[in-house]
């Protein structure tokens with residue numbers, strides 16, 4: 001293996017970009033390339049960039065500069081690659097620049113810079129492909145692009161219109177991941193609930209029957225794999241209501257990540273958000289009635305142009321009533337090329353800052369209260385790490401990286417990827433402390449979902 005060409009990889013941005021990185025590395029590994037752990041050991045470095053916010057563009061340009069300084073032979077891909085001229089202006093030495101999801105182009109650029117070995121061993125690729133996540137969880141991208149035009153976002157111009165994968169293709173990948181040891185799948189897309197709209201929900205064959213390319217049918221089929229299925233980036237279209245019974249049955253996790261972004265109808269209209277008119281508070285109440293353990297995660301933007309104190313107060317009141325479990329809040333930041341830049345009545349940065357603090361303080365109280373209500377309850381958890389210092393796990397209500405954690409005392413018999421039941425002993429605003437439930441509740445790897 002020492003003679004194999006070595007690739008260094010820097011992956012920036014969101015889980016969708018991470019999936020692109022995994023696909024690039026899987027292709028290269030199939031051709032006999034190996035990955036290098038550092039710049040010095042790499043023959044060429046690929047930087048998968050993010051170009052969503054101006055701050056992310058700056059971070060990507062810095063990463064390219066670092067790779068050039070440390071290694072010198074750099075190929076750039078990802079969202080920032082759409083603006084090849086800007087990259088070359090800052091870093092003339094890059095070998096090649098390709099855009100997002102340009103897997104073939106990146107691989108071609110690698111071939112040009114570093115030819116593949118003559119006799120690749122195709123079986124070097126593990127069944128689930130190359131993944132950048134721990135063995136027990138993975139992201140599964142079901143579509144690319146987006147048909148919306150939210151005024152603060154340039155993703156559609158970076159990643160194009162919605163293009164959904166066939167359901168059989170998605171399900172085959174999910175099966176391969178499950179066979180490779182994945183116990184939890186995060187379903188992602190720019191707009192997960194719009195899955196299949198572009199291909200008329202066309203059905204394809206999986207396990208001898210036709211499955212429509214529609215989120216409800218896809219989730220029901222994924223539920224047959226016996227692994228945790230977690231839904232991200234779900235816009236609250238009416239048909240999202242159909243997912244709730246699947247959660248009640250245990251086919252998918254009782255977890256919905258819905259990026260509401262705001263609550264004031266005026267601000268939502270200015271943002272041009274999809275499903276902005278949906279009666280969300282009534283629907284949240286109805287979802288919780290059907291699935292009391294449902295965890296709702298969302299993200300919001302404060303300081304959007306035209307947001308008045310009245311709009312912001314509307315958002316705080318809405319938040320109080322919605323009592324979402326997990327919430328991220330961003331200070332509005334103009335993005336080069338976004339329509340919102342032309343909107344009047346920019347909110348001064350100090351007002352945005354002050355609203356952000358008020359928002360976070362309000363949400364912390366809500367989150368702490370909701371977590372406190374879990375004390376004494378039995379919950380399903382999945383273990384992320386286990387060592388002499390203790391166990392770090394997540395509940396059905398916690399996605400990796402963005403939500404909270406569950407801490408348990410050390411137990412050498414409990415391993416990463418295990419799904420067990422635990423009893424919650426205490427909580428703060430974000431995390432839980434628990435102990436394993438009585439042994440009959442403990443489940444080992446390979447048994448039914450917790």
Ligand code: SF4
Nearest residue numbers: 146148150153155190
């Ligand atoms: S739904 Fe809106 S925010 Fe999300 S990717 Fe599409 S345009 Fe951007």
